[in-house]
Amino acid sequence: MSTRSHVKHFFLYYITPLVSKIKLVLNYLIGLLPDSSITDTYCCRTDWTLVSKMGSIFRSEEMALAQLFIQPEAAYSIISELGEAGCVQFRDLNDEVSSFQRRFVNEVLRCNEMERQLRFIEAEIRKDSINIPDVTEVPKAPNPREIIDLEAHLETVEGEMKELNDGAVGLKSNSLEIKEFKYVLEKFRLFFSDQNEVNVFDSAQVALTSEENQNVTGRLEFVAGVINRERVYGFERMLWRVSRGNIFFKLFDIEAPLEDPINGKEVYKAVFFAFFQGEQLKTKVKKICTGFHASLYPCPTTAEEAKNMLADISTRLEDLTMVLNQTQDHRHRVLISVAKDLQNWTVMVNKIKAIYHTLNCFSMDVVKKFMIGECWVPCTDIPTVQKALADGSSTCGSSIPSFLNVISNTDEPPTFYRTNKFTRGFQNLIDAYGVASYREVNPGLYTIITFPFLFAVMFGDCGHALIMTAFGLWMILAEKKLIAKKKNEIFRIFFGGRYIILLMGLFSFYTGFLYNDMFSKSMNVFRSQWFVNSSRFYPEDDDEHELLPKANYHGTPYFMGIDPVWQLASNKIIFLNSFKMKLSIIFGVVHMIFGVCVGTANFIHFRKYSSLFLEFLPQLLFLVFLFFYLVVMIFMKWIWYSGELDGWIDEIVIEHGTSCSPSVLIYFINMFLMGSSSPNDGCDEYMYEGQKIIQIVLLLGALLCIPVMLLGKPLYVMFTKNKANKANPVTIRQNGGTNQEAEGKADHQEHEEEEEPISEVFIHQAIHTIEYTLSTVSHTASYLRLWALSLAHAQLSEVLWTKVLHYSLFLGTIIDCVLIFVAFGLWAVFTVTILVLMEGLSAFLHTLRLHWVEFMSKFYVGTGYLFQPFSFKLILEEDSEE
Template sequence: MGAMFRSEDMALCQLFIQPESAYLSISELGETGTVQFRDLNGDVNYFQRKFVNEVRRCDELDRKLRYIEAEVRKDGVPIEENLTELPRAPNPRAIIDLEAHLEKTENDILELSHNAVNLKSNYLELTELRHVLEKTQVFFTEEEAHDSITRALITEEQLQPSTTATSRGRLEFVAGVINRERVPAFERMLWRISRGNVFLRQAELDKPLEDPATGNQMYKTAFVAFFQGEQLKSRIKKVCAGFHASLYPCPNSHAEREEMVKGVRARLEDLNLVLNQTQDHRQRVLHNVAKELPNWTIMVRKMKAIYHTMNLFNMDVSKKCLIGECWVPIADLTVVQNCLSEGSRQCGGSIPSFLNVIHTDEDPPTFNRTNKFTKGFQNLIDAYGVASYREANPALYTIITFPFLFAIMFGDAGHGIIMTLFAMFMVLREKQLSAKKIDNEIWNIFFGGRYIILLMGFFSMYTGIIYNDFFSKPINVFGSSWRVNYNKSTIATNDVLQLDPAKEFYTQTPYPMGLDPVWMISTNKIIFLNSYKMKLSIIFGVIHMIFGVCMSVTNYVHFKKYSSLFLEFLPQLIFLVVLFFYMVLLMFIKWIKYDAHDKVFETSPTCAPSVLITFINMMLFNKHADMPDKCSEYMFTGQRELQQSFLYIALVCIPIMLFGKPIAFLFKKKSPGKIYVQSYDTVSIPLLAQSNGTPPQDIELQSEGFQNAPPKNEGAAAVTSPAQASHEEEEAFGEVMIHQAIHTIEYVLSTVSHTASYLRLWALSLAHGQLSEVLWQMVLRKGLGAEDGNYYGSLMLFLTFGAWAFFTIAILVMMEGLSAFLHTLRLHWVEFMSKFYVGQGYPFQPFCFKAIMDSEALGADE
């Protein structure tokens, strides 16, 4: 947990790697995920870099894998997504074998797909022909009957002119199938081109047909178009071609059609047998491919990532060494050292790689080591802004303060139990749930913050016990300290009775834990809880802000800004303490001094002054004019003088905050004519690549120089002229003055607004409790009238309990929980972190295969 207090010490390193061992060395670094590489070829076009051809080879392999995966998924073959152990990147010599294997696999699947499409196309044509012959049989029967009538008429009228006989010649036809949705338009087009001289008969196919190319279902209709004349026949065929209708030959005689149907059915049976055998062979091939497909995909992606990284490197002048730059946590320098030596050992190189740690004035990236428990809290802070390098990390304290402030607003033990059980389910089964890789965005948000939800549930159970609130009902564990002294007749004839704390309060000892349950059933519960929760919110808010101000000390000490301790931290702390922490102390003094059992009138609750009015009068130098007789507006002797002193001290703190740093900056002005020379050296750490394979010795590195780093130009001297120095100092003084004025005004005004902002703890807690009580009274209580033998009442109780449970989870737990979560987030981002947190850093993003795989999987799901 201590590693989260401040980000890791980072070092900028230069890697000198031999080309033959670069691939294996970077592969080892990708497995460990310890370095963030910098692009040394930013001014070079990507297509002109050294390893662009290797990246293209990986792209081609990736294309083949996508095609193979698409074919596997199209046939419904399962792919093992969750590998127990991820394969490593293949050796350069194994890449050729992998390319050849993927090439052969792609060609085999292409050939199988092509053959399957051809067979399915033949099967589709034969199926359509069979349907045409079977469905249109009745059409030809009607046409043959029409021909027999025509021949009889010709026999009776054979004495008429020959032109009449010619006009009653035999009808011609065109038969085929067409997509069902095109039939209406097809029919209209035939009618228009023939002026109504085409007789179209159609019949829908009972079962859909499969498209050979896509596998989609097609609904088609068989048709026969009867007509006369060769010219009309040509037009009809053109229309059929335009509507993508398939035409099939159909004999004229019934016997020939029957014979063709038998032949088509026999060919369909044979073709169906061949299709089944082809599909079985395809399934066997795809099942074998599916077993290796995840490994191939990971290997290719790792290869591509390695070559992408190698394109960030530079070549030295002799073109015999690759030079790269990377950010490395100082604690992991030995790991990087071992990775480079292991890469050299695997390739059998004789020349060792070595590592240089260089000093730089560039801001390093921010790296906070986290685990599965702390990662969610760190993400909350990073969502506001990544911490500046080596700045104090608020996530460490957020682990406790965030769920606690949430619980003050949520504060119901019953709802806390529901939240805890849900979080426990995700925590206890996190391995199984992670392996499922659920792509639901809302679920992933909940699962990523499962430990945050768990702590919020625990703290909500605690505050629910303090509030004595369990699903809006009190729990009478320790009994009540209140005793009623009224007789039965008085209680029976009065709906509301006032209990006097001076008489009815049974004991002076505090209640063992939480609120007395009698408060939850009293009519003045809201009045009491308003005062109680409002004061609590102010107390916790002021303490939270004071803690935020004190956190700035760690930054000032670490960055050696000792003047800021006296010119910023102390005035800010004193200003906050003498005004708002003093108000908190008045609350405790009032609780302790004024007691209902006290016999002295001046210390009875009647004479208790309002803390808020006292604070306002203190700020305005007014007196409390509405106090009862014999009552003092002050709680103790000398309070008026003390308040005036505190106010004057607070006023003095403002000019100190405003002018302190600018004046200190003027005193630190360098004398004119002084020349400043700055330079730096590189620390060269060769890797001891020994022949026996023993790891090199640990690196001993002093990180002292990383805080105030000199310029980049090695060995150069930065000389500043007197005039130029004076101009820069005057400009810097103006910037410091403006910045300090803004910062002072913001802090002074924000102490008031931020203190008032913590009242949301009171408001949301009160709203949550009231909404829970309304839900109980309006929904569940209506179903509590079930009695023995009253089956209707039992049914109503069952239904109303279901409605109450649904609204409790949907509204009180989820919606109210989300509202309290967002308000808690705001209190940390604005009221707490603004006191010490800058958040202008950038995250450490190491070259890590696991992170690359996870990001690509997330992109594929989206």
């Protein structure tokens, strides 16, 4: 067997199965495992074919524009099946037709009427504080015959509710009148109890008779009634002005509130008595009472008559209260029985309305025998759509099958990613900046790792990370209970990013362990490798020491992270400043280079091979020649130069020691200025031989990349303009198994670019080149926020420890011990609110900016639009949120 056969046999039987298994594992980790808890965002299928869909999160799925030819009698059932599947996005073919001129406008109006009835019934149920149970099993959309039954049933329930309400309002109105009459009689007896009736009227008559009208005779009359307290002031003033002071007015407040029979609110009222003379004045008083909505009641003329009327009124009130209670009990039982099915009715009505809205987007063929609709559908879901067409036709018993036809087009398809509850949060971060263009590389895949890591670089503290991890883990473990509860907007945002919070906490614990920082204190886990000979180098009473490598160092590094002895060093800030600043530069340059390299996947996929040499290569070389060289110098300085002080003890000058350690920043500045700096005595000017020549070559190489980026693509477009006109459109096959649609779109985009005036191409490329070259410098400096926020977080944590909690630990008296609990409470509150919440939010926003601006600007276009399928699940979720 030849060598070629051996290689072929090896790849066929060993490498290929291994790659297949790796794909399965990656799909599982990415979150494409379809089970009841981790399911697709849109497609509600639970078969294992999803596991084979590698790349759905790396690049949006291939979409096909399909035409549906549906029998009118089967249209309702088919759209219902497609709504349950949730994998097609319909296009409106009746844009020029108003909403009131469409085919199914009457059905939509009927659904609106049923929604109004359901809102009325729900309001009545809420009014009685009856619990509405959630839906245990989501019902399917009813068929047209069941819709008629549901409509009739809702109308019956609404009629019964209105009848009960009208009866209850009438009984409450009668009860209110009887109660008011009872209060009037009670106040009447109270007012006339200790006085003789004739004497009272005579005294009132004398008080109302003025000196000018002493000859006027006539019996004194009065009216009694009930009025709202807030109207008493205006009512009394109006009576006084109309009668010119010839009215005797007496007011008594009703202590207990009375229920309004219309809205059920409690109102406070008062009983009044108004004494006057003359029929004309009596007419005016009654009109004023009517205008102020005061209720007038007849009063007896004698105390005995008042007593009998009060007894009769009390009996009638008891009978009416008993009838009213029975009516309320019956109403309550009816509402309880209705509440059990209210959510199911609401779901069914929402589905019915969504179906008819979708059918209004269809058009009829010429002979009006088929309904035609257009929809975007993922190529892998075409069999699902075909199955829905067959099931819908069989459900209604249609003899003529409905079918699907994939058509070619030049419109940009929507962007669709299959996400689950783990990847959805990271994808939302990307979509908030801009939805990826069709088949563009998705940054969301890399964000799963890079986002929590860059956050952790700024938030590195083991203690604070444990708090954040515990919060994220609690939301994940209790997510079923939290989903069932109604959440406010702020907590809904935290809950949606629960997996992001968990990963940020775990990564922060890792970086905090490397920083050796837990609530601003260090952990001596692997035993410090430093020692201090204070008898030789330092006074014995010093609390802090400056760590000098040759005098204090054992010679072996700390096993992992930063040595805990730096917590006691006076030069800790200087060391951490240098260390974290260099780390931020390294991470930033590597992150930007990775972003430039990711763009190659777009160029290769869309077959823009010229951009690989005219855009990607000069951009990468420009970044490598300048800033990656800076990273290389940082590592060279760390490796070549030791921490020993040259000749500090033995008067021996060491070639690569601390005194000869160069400044990388000075080298980098001199590289641009082509200058030099004078080294220390006995030290070399450069780190290695030929450094100056290499730096000049790298600088010239970076400068040569600029004209390539500026003129390369415009000149290429200008020279290949004639060839672009020969491009042929490519149609996709019905099975959707190839990438021909993406190829056709790429050809279409290249054709548009080439048809663009050459002057526009030069202008756009000049803007892009200037933006890239200038932003490279600013973006590299922007990554210094990793260093700045990390130091700020550590210093703020140390301030809280030393100024709040540290002093209380050394108090000795019993009374002072109580202050320890107070100090610990303050420290805990400040730690959670300031360091975890506020600092965490600040680090989150800075990390978001690093991804949106510094990373994604290197390759991401983000001019697409999301795939929004017709899905009952999404419709019900949006309705519940509203």
